[in-house]
Amino acid sequence: MANCPLCSLDLQKEKIFYQDDSFIVLRTKDLKGHRERIMIVYRRHQHTIPYRAYERALTILSQIGREVFKYTPKFVILDTTFASINDHWHLVASDLDPKSEDFDLILATRWIKVVDNMYPEQT
Numbered sequence: 821m822a823n824c825p826l827c828s829l830d831l832q833k834e835k836i837f838y839q840d841d842s843f844i845v846l847r848t849k850d851l852k853g854h855r856e857r858i859m860i861v862y863r864r865h866q867h868t869i870p871y872r873a874y875e876r877a878l879t880i881l882s883q884i885g886r887e888v889f890k891y892t893p894k895f896v897i898l899d900t901t902f903a904s905i906n907d908h909w910h911l912v913a914s915d916l917d918p919k920s921e922d923f924d925l926i927l928a929t930r931w932i933k934v935v936d937n938m939y940p941e942q943t
């Protein structure tokens with residue numbers, strides 16, 4: 821969709837951490853005062869994605885996040901309920917810096933997953 825910011829991403833200009841046929845992981849345009857803030861975006865303009873793709877996206881974002889957020893002990897994957905873009909599937913991962921601009925919003929948001937960098941992934 822032409823007026824969708826996630827469909828019209830110029831990947832040459834973005835900081836890309838990962839991409840495959842279904843997903844792109846990149847730094848968010850607005851860091852909102854965080855040292856890092858990343859998101860995983862589905863390549864097609866869809867509001868929801870199949871459950872297996874969703875599970876894979878969580879795994880990818882957790883793995884990439886462990887590298888990107890290695891400066892901090894924990895990071896969270898956030899529900900996109902309050903997201904400004906909510907018709908194109910994506911998830912945001914953020915550190916937990918209390919001085920960030922959106923810290924109150926992070927606390928008010930449902931956390932889909934907390935990734936603890938002090939411990940390896942539990943599977």
Ligand SMILES: [Zn+2]
Pocket residue numbers: 821824825826827828864865866907908
């Ligand atoms: Zn879109």
